[in-house]
Amino acid sequence: MSSxxxxxxxxxxxxxxxxxxxxxxxxxxxxxxxxxxxxxGTPVMVTALAAIGGGILAELVVGLTGDISVRRSGIGxxxxxxxxxxxxxxxPLGISAPAAAAATATAVLIGLWLPGGPGAxxxxxxxxxxxxxxxLSVTPGESVGGTGGIAAVVESxxxxxxxxxxxxxxxxxxxxxxxxxALSGMGTGEPASAAAGLLLPLLVAAMxxxxxxxxxxxxxxxxxxxxxxxxxxxxxxxLTAAITGNAPxxxxxxxxxxxxxxxxxxSIVVFGVLAGILTAVFTVYGGTDLPAVAGLVVAGxxxxxxxxxxSYRWRRER
Amino acid sequence: MIPILSGGVTPLPTEKxxxxxxxxxxxxxxxxxxxxxxxxxxxxxxxxPGEQVREGMVIAESGQRLAVPLHAPIPGxxxxxxxxxxxxxSTSSALEIQLDGxxxxxxxxxxxxxxxxxxxEDLLELVRSAGIVCGPRSWVPAHAYLRRRPRGRSSVVVxxxxxxxxxxxxxxxxxxxxxxxxxxxxxxxxxxxxxxRIHAVVAGCFPRAFKALRSTHDSHVKxxxxxxxxxxxTEYQMRRIAGLKPGRDDGTEAVILSxxxxxxxxxxxxxxxxxxxxxxxxxxxxxxxxxxxxxxIGTSIAExxxxxxxxxxxxxxxxxxxxxxxNRVLNVNAPVTKNVAAVIALTSAExxxxxxxxxxxxxxxxxxxxxxxxxSLLNDLVLDGADAELxxxxxxxxxxxxxxxxxxxxRIPLVERIRTGKARAGGHL
Numbered sequence: 180m181s182s183x184x185x186x187x188x189x190x191x192x193x194x195x196x197x198x199x200x201x202x203x204x205x206x207x208x209x210x211x212x213x214x215x216x217x218x219x220g221t222p223v224m225v226t227a228l229a230a231i232g233g234g235i236l237a238e239l240v241v242g243l244t245g246d247i248s249v250r251r252s253g254i255g256x257x258x259x260x261x262x263x264x265x266x267x268x269x270x271p272l273g274i275s276a277p278a279a280a281a282a283t284a285t286a287v288l289i290g291l292w293l294p295g296g297p298g299a300x301x302x303x304x305x306x307x308x309x310x311x312x313x314x315l316s317v318t319p320g321e322s323v324g325g326t327g328g329i330a331a332v333v334e335s336x337x338x339x340x341x342x343x344x345x346x347x348x349x350x351x352x353x354x355x356x357x358x359x360x361a362l363s364g365m366g367t368g369e370p371a372s373a374a375a376g377l378l379l380p381l382l383v384a385a386m387x388x389x390x391x392x393x394x395x396x397x398x399x400x401x402x403x404x405x406x407x408x409x410x411x412x413x414x415x416x417x418l419t420a421a422i423t424g425n426a427p428x429x430x431x432x433x434x435x436x437x438x439x440x441x442x443x444x445x446s447i448v449v450f451g452v453l454a455g456i457l458t459a460v461f462t463v464y465g466g467t468d469l470p471a472v473a474g475l476v477v478a479g480x481x482x483x484x485x486x487x488x489x490s491y492r493w494r495r496e497r
Numbered sequence: 498m499i500p501i502l503s504g505g506v507t508p509l510p511t512e513k514x515x516x517x518x519x520x521x522x523x524x525x526x527x528x529x530x531x532x533x534x535x536x537x538x539x540x541x542x543x544x545x546p547g548e549q550v551r552e553g554m555v556i557a558e559s560g561q562r563l564a565v566p567l568h569a570p571i572p573g574x575x576x577x578x579x580x581x582x583x584x585x586x587s588t589s590s591a592l593e594i595q596l597d598g599x600x601x602x603x604x605x606x607x608x609x610x611x612x613x614x615x616x617x618e619d620l621l622e623l624v625r626s627a628g629i630v631c632g633p634r635s636w637v638p639a640h641a642y643l644r645r646r647p648r649g650r651s652s653v654v655v656x657x658x659x660x661x662x663x664x665x666x667x668x669x670x671x672x673x674x675x676x677x678x679x680x681x682x683x684x685x686x687x688x689x690x691x692x693x694r695i696h697a698v699v700a701g702c703f704p705r706a707f708k709a710l711r712s713t714h715d716s717h718v719k720x721x722x723x724x725x726x727x728x729x730x731t732e733y734q735m736r737r738i739a740g741l742k743p744g745r746d747d748g749t750e751a752v753i754l755s756x757x758x759x760x761x762x763x764x765x766x767x768x769x770x771x772x773x774x775x776x777x778x779x780x781x782x783x784x785x786x787x788x789x790x791x792x793x794i795g796t797s798i799a800e801x802x803x804x805x806x807x808x809x810x811x812x813x814x815x816x817x818x819x820x821x822x823x824n825r826v827l828n829v830n831a832p833v834t835k836n837v838a839a840v841i842a843l844t845s846a847e848x849x850x851x852x853x854x855x856x857x858x859x860x861x862x863x864x865x866x867x868x869x870x871x872x873s874l875l876n877d878l879v880l881d882g883a884d885a886e887l888x889x890x891x892x893x894x895x896x897x898x899x900x901x902x903x904x905x906x907x908r909i910p911l912v913e914r915i916r917t918g919k920a921r922a923g924g925h926l
Contacts (some may be wrong), residue, residue, distance in 0.1 A: 190821075191849065192902075195849070195853050196908060437861075443863060
């Protein structure tokens with residue numbers, strides 16, 4: 180006997196499930212953090228564990244006030260894991276474990292559930308956690324660099340020698356070790372966060388989420404282009420700003436949360452440009468320790484307006 | 498290449514690509530021919546159990562204007578006149594024919610009949626008597642479709658090689674392998690419609706078909722290539738590509754024919770060949786050798802799968818038609834009918850099923866919708882019982898293409914919700 184579900188269309192799905200999306204986002208963020216772990220040592224792992232733990236506790240608290248499906252949706256779908264990892268990637272290196280746990284708990288309680296849960300928020304919950312938790316910012320002198328930095332640079336050089344011998348030289352490519360070190364983030368001085376400057380791992384992360392259609396490729400591209408152009412217009416050096424700041428991480432991993440971007444194609448483009456410009460403005464003129472985070476949070480406030488404008492346009496076209 | 502700007506998705510590449518070209522499947526030893534294979538009147542059997550039938554002989558007919566006759570797909574003896582269970586579990590009157598005797602057409606070289614001097618009405622009668630049903634999704638008889646032009650309106654014939662729903666690629670293979678026949682069929686259709694305006698629209702994912710048609714076509718056939726998105730062949734899109742105004746405002750009717758229908762019209766007119774076989778795509782991750790094959794109407798789904806090497810693993814579901822608009826096969830022993838364009842055995846990894854979850858407001862359904870409505874909003878209105886707002890939100894504009902549900906990560910049954918919304922807004926619930 181066939182059930183009603185047998186006659187439901189379609190018979191196959193183009194997109195991942197919600198769980199699939201957040202697990203891919205978590206995987207992409209984890210790729211970044213594994214390299215960060217080699218660069219900055221154990222504090223990254225401690226921060227990540229604390230952040231994830233704080234998020235799980237917050238979800239359980241929410242679950243106590245709701246039904247079991249609410250608890251399952253937050254933890255089982257990997258949403259909390261993603262928030263914890265993203266907060267670890269974006270937070271300054273010197274933050275304490277309790278602060279990281281508090282940030283993720285804030286992300287879950289205030290960023291996610293206060294507006295009404297999945298589908299009802301428009302400011303990225305993880306970024307809300309980073310913005311609203313005091314004590315996250317540390318002065319550069321207090322940041323914990325870990326002992327992995329020098330070793331990682333040496334490792335990078337060894338990798339470079341192998342690549343130079345078997346790849347670059349046979350192909351007559353003039354790629355210097357400094358160039359590789361800068362792109363991989365191993366050679367940068369004081370990073371703004373645990374994962375800042377790790378451009379090559381970020382490229383792998385981007386391939387995972389764009390390849391799996393988690394985010395329309397136009398959004399990170401517009402963000403990065405707008406950021407680079409605005410920084411250049413303000414007299415800055417876009418590559419340096421990208422390597423030392425969090426803008427590339429936000430462009431790839433934060434905007435990929437399906438709940439924080441507008442719905443329509445046109446509004447997605449405008450949103451990406453707006454977020455990129457705001458990030459560049461905060462980066463150049465300062466005023467916050469987390470310019471990329473602030474840029475996306477402020478841009479997120481415009482999301483309902485953008486969606487409204489494009490909905491109106493679509494209704495007229497229809 | 499012509500871009501498609503409003504809605505649609507880029508289909509995922511199939512896990513196992515289908516082999517190019519097609520071959521003739523083994524002739525089945527038994528054919529079950531359902532009498533109801535097209536929209537319109539029910540047919541009545543002209544043969545009795547025990548009676549001998551020849552290949553292509555009329556075995557069922559109706560006096561109704563819309564109906565087309567049904568022909569014996571194989572020569573043999575009628576063993577049963579009764580009912581059969583169709584692939585979707587419903588039942589239909591049917592004839593069972595056991596293979597016996599000689600083939601009149603298979604393996605024979607036939608001489609073409611001249612058609613240039615035949616009148617449109619004569620040509621239309623040849624199409625009707627061949628029992629051609631438009632495909633791949635339509636149940637409309639071809640002669641009725643070709644006759645629909647109201648008085649005072651001109652027509653444009655459009656060849657649709659832009660069927661981009663995953664696995665519905667049999668038409669493109671026919672265009673790639675038999676371009677001359679397809680174009681001849683178009684010319685005959687143009688003669689029936691008294692027009693010389695012929696367009697061929699080919700999706701970018703079918704380069705072999707485009708190349709074959711371009712190298713064969715006459716100057717009076719205008720070739721167009723559109724990007725690989727689904728859908729790419731709605732009437733609205735086809736009219737725009739052919740340079741017509743949407744909504745038939747310019748007094749011109751677009752008659753859209755698939756390559757299979759065009760080739761069948763040509764075979765009917767030149768060789769008096771009835772529609773007793775068709776090319777179908779057999780694919781999916783669970784099929785051993787995904788390919789296109791030409792099968793006799795009445796061959797069972799199980800035999801079709803066996804022709805392609807059988808199944809390599811237990812499929813999550815078998816579907817007749819595309820993954821978006823097809824029917825789930827509940828009976829693998831059911832026969833292939835004239836409107837089955839594909840048989841696909843999908844693995845669970847391809848289906849990507851999941852339980853319904855709350856909407857995460859990703860906007861995927863809005864971007865995918867080809868008619869620019871907001872399926873997520875309609876879902877909310879249906880769940881909230883706001884029936885008065887459904888019509889204004891465009892519930893009746895929905896064509897139920899299934900794309901919104903296809904892209905929904907929360908696996909919300911949006912098509913079913915919208916159907917409910919239509920019923921409520923129309924006062925039927």
